[in-house]
Amino acid sequence: MSVYRSFEADVLGKTLQDLDGEDWGGPPYPTSLVETCHRLRRVPLRDFADEDLRIMIGQDIGLDYLIPLALDRVEDEPWLCATFYDGDMLWYLIKRVTYWPTHASEKARFDRVVDRAIDTYLASDPEAEWMFDDHVVELLNMWKAGI
Numbered sequence: 001m002s003v004y005r006s007f008e009a010d011v012l013g014k015t016l017q018d019l020d021g022e023d024w025g026g027p028p029y030p031t032s033l034v035e036t037c038h039r040l041r042r043v044p045l046r047d048f049a050d051e052d053l054r055i056m057i058g059q060d061i062g063l064d065y066l067i068p069l070a071l072d073r074v075e076d077e078p079w080l081c082a083t084f085y086d087g088d089m090l091w092y093l094i095k096r097v098t099y100w101p102t103h104a105s106e107k108a109r110f111d112r113v114v115d116r117a118i119d120t121y122l123a124s125d126p127e128a129e130w131m132f133d134d135h136v137v138e139l140l141n142m143w144k145a146g147i
Helices: 016-020 032-040 050-058 063-076 088-094 104-123 134-145
Strands: none
Touching: 016 063, 032 050, 050 063, 050 088, 063 088, 063 104, 088 104, 088 134, 104 134
16 A cells, blocks of 8 residues: 555544544444445544545545545556556546535646546557556546546
């Protein structure tokens, strides 16, 4: 796992529950996703795995803390496979459309990540075994076009 750079150690040692001051209690109903989200609210930020970030970001939970951590990860590896396929973290980040307009510095960081991801895609060997997911490439191009 890469080193998180977005926050100081004291913040990384805290949980989302610590940071937002809200105790959600136990899950209101027993589905895997609900139970996972409730559990992850009690995990220190420094202990979030890529999949944990993807899950919580996908549910729009803790974005002010988790998107900067996800940016730390994709800055190191733009086509990061958090769970499903290469570039799935990019897809989850692009889909947070309400976050970006109010977070200019994070958007600037993400713009640079998208540029690197597109450059990597364009420089890739089309005959290579590893292929880029077409819908992620399409989203990256839409992001660059401002759509």
